[in-house]
Amino acid sequence: MDLDFGRSIDRISKLPDSVLCHILSFLPTKYAVGTSILSTRWQYLWTSVAMLDFNDSELFNKRDRTNGIGEAEVDLRFTNFVNTVLLLSDVSCLEKFNLKLESLCYFGIVKAWISNAIKRNVQKLELCYSARHNFDGQIPIHLPHMLFICKTMVDLRLNGNISLKVPASVWLPSLKILEIKEVIYENGDSAHNLIHGCPALEDLHIFMFYFDKQKVLNISVPTLKRLVLTRLGDDGHLFFSEHKLTVNTPKLEYLVIADDVAVEFSLENLSSLLDACINVGPCFSGSISSSNLLKLLRGIANVKFLRFSSANSDDYVLPIINPLHNLTYLELQNVSDGWNKDLLNVFLEYSPNLEVLVLEGSIARQDRPWSPPPRVPSCLLLNLKEIKCCSCTGGELNVSVPTLRRLTITRFGDGIHDHLTKLVVNAPKLEHIHLSDYVTRVFLLENLSSLLRACLVIGGDCLSPLIHWPNRLTIYDGCISMLLMGIANVKSLDFFSELSDYCLPTFPNLTHLRLGGRNGGWNLKLLNEFLECSPNLQVLTLEENRVPGSTKCWTPPTRVPCCLLSHLEEIRILKFDGDGYDLGVLVYLLENAQVLKKLTIDCQNSTRASVLYPSLWFMYYVYRYVVVRFTCLL
Template identity: 35%
Template sequence: MEETEQSSRKRLKKVLDGNQIMPSSIDRLSGLPDAILIHILSFLPTKLSVATSILARRWRFLWAHVPNLDFDSETHSSESTTSFSGIIYRVMLLRKVQSINTFRLTYLCNCGKYELETWLATAIAGDVQKLDLYFPCNVVLPQCIFTCKTLVDMRLRGCYLGSLYFHVIISLPSLKKLHLSSVKFGNSYRNLMHFLSGSPVLEELIIDGIVDYDTCSYIICSPSIKRLMLNLQFDTYVSQSTADKVAIIAPSLRYFRLIDCLAGYIPGQRLSSLIEADVSFNNPKVVGEDYSYTLSVLRRIDLLCNVKYLKLSSGMVFNFIAFGDQSKPIRSFDNLTKLELDADCLFLKKFLESAENLQVLILREVHVHLKHWMEPNQVPKCLLSHLTTIRIDGMRCTQQEFDMVRYLLKNAQVLKRMEIYSRPDGIGFEAKFNALQRISLFHRGSVACELAFF
């Protein structure tokens, strides 16, 4: 018994001396340094961060040293608007640090102009670096946020920016990332241009939905932007008169992502510095194989002719005649080495003929868009000398799909591997086995080609 007690004392001494791992029942979180605990709290909304003050005496004022502020009126639904404003004031008053890394405010109630200016001026005085604001579209933002020297990342959602050009000075010398979501710019294209011109080092621009597209043109002009993401989807009807209203002039652009349901937009400049593009076209107002819409899409794609990696998707069937229109100059995609395609097979023919250096081809859900599959007039140069990898997803083993696979296997002279994936709900095991046997008998232009069917 005495030996057992001595052993217990020795183990306890080792724990207290730090020579042995503490039992799981001991609060290890409280054993962390304050700096680490404050860093953990910085990932929580301010309401939860403040709530940790009741855990123990040591936690009472840790939240006050957190450099991030995150207020959301929806999480305070039980309080009145006055109470929510009071919470923001009290938190800002009791904070122990001046600096603010991130200020995030979601205020879907009526927000007073004086209150908003006070909160944002406090954040700017704290050298805020990231600003995330979500207000109803009728809220006009104060001037102070547009002249913040320390701001690096800004996200505005549901705000009104319709008077920037005429009434607001824009000077954001450190801003590198700008995200605009459902922002209302009013009826002047100058508002967005003014915003961008006052952001000389901006590298990433995200525009997610445009509220007032029917009444305004948009010119995205910036010499510094490297990443551009446009989601031009609308909740309301967009008339055909809105065509040719978005222009892109970005000579340093490296990555471009576009979700587009418009009838068209101003061509602008060719994006000569582009490396990667991900574009999706789907206009629900276009009925059938519309000739003018097809030409508009082709013009937009031709702006990407210097891209190295292109991902193109569309759930629409395009006009066959527009693809062969002799009045339209044919662009060469000489830099394109990887193509991922989920669209009408007219695009497959277009890129096989115009991308001489294509190395990797990925076709997704091709069975849906095989209406226009046809063999090129002559074997494309990319099949003769560069295309080494082909992947086909979602195959249902229709005759047109077999024709396409047969053509690619026969003419791809340097192909190293073709992978074919059938839809999980598309064909049974026996049909899949028969398809593999059938494809295995196709002539292969490359003796080194491996065929895999999944």
């Protein structure tokens, strides 16, 4: 008899030490040390792990602090644990030393821990102390001097209540990644000295506040490839005369600047820049706005992808600038009251190769109407392929671009008084359109002969007030009818609406149709209309069961639509929870779809799946020439 039958085999323990240490390196040190109790094979294995990860909140959770163990006792236990690990660890070259603290009382020992890691030739050092600027009475952590002359460190990340007192002489020859967030700058040269003591730096992240002592930032690093700078201001301090920013980085490829406080800045020698995200505040307001914008555009002249937002919506008056020949993607935002149309004119005029334009925010400004450029920008005539308008509200929108291939317009407003008054689209090469409209008054879509796919999300909760005004609701239905007439050449249509009183045109090219409601569900009457008007329909998808409140007693069409007789090959019913009327629609489709090849019914989320299941299988046996796939949760 095999006495070992049924026993599990410990294959992990038979792996080489190097492999086991590599596995343990992915665990917090607390759990890596915990493996020492497994067996004698594991007892000291953790001492050879080259990554140390300490977190005081993870080591002693809140339950320990409320079970009669005082704050000082918990901190003492954590301190003893870290000291013991560092004492027993036999690693001479640390790959990573991560220290995350929340409420440690023994600050002097932290300096010793960091020194210990540096003596072990640490490559990546992360230090995070969540208490910020003495707001809760915590004393900041001070860094050892030897940190600033470490030759092996490749990655340094400092976050939180850490005193950054940088000596004049800094030498970190191997450092490639530097991240400093919410630290305390002891003097105005701290960041400058640290950054310029890193000759191999490639990735720099800085996060600071307006009240930090570091007012002037001069980032001149020949090797830098990525720069992310965030400097937050305060609504009560709108004038920051001392804050300045200079960036001189010839190899920079990716740039993010969110600076609320600088009044003077310079972007120089950015010949390699590909992707930039610029978010500026008061520095772009008042009399200096145009001057600063001019400096910005000159500094990022080689950028290919640009996202720009500003808290200011003032007019910009710019002299002639050099064209942005490489710019192919532009995203404009405004955090106050909509994107700036004068700024849009500037970018369109000087971006001849622009292909994608994204606009976010409101359009209308009653106090300052928009004036179109004196001549049509060349990008609109030759290169622009995609336009996205997000959170679009107010005013008229005219999209007449001969080269446009994709158009997305979403969230037109939150009520009947917050909407576009008119939407005009004239794009002979348009292939895809996505429209989420609430209460636009006028649609004029023309010359869309190349349209392949459309997704329309029509109406919504904001239409409920119109129910009490039948005339207004009728007018809105008429607007949607105009919209549908404009896309009559489409081949694939996703249509989501709770309303049904539309006058549909004939869709001669429509082969794929998906019906649903904005809040889920499809409309029986609307289904009849589309079947009648889509003679070449091949695939029909119904999203969820019919809309509550739609016609109860469904009446099939007076004659079988020709699409059912000759073209419809596939039916998909998603999230099906049908009652007798919905099953009646399904039976009608199965009886009359003469060339149907596949039926998919998904009732996975249905509360009535056990009731539906026998009925659906009955249909399968009756119409067994159809390939049926059920997804049911029983």
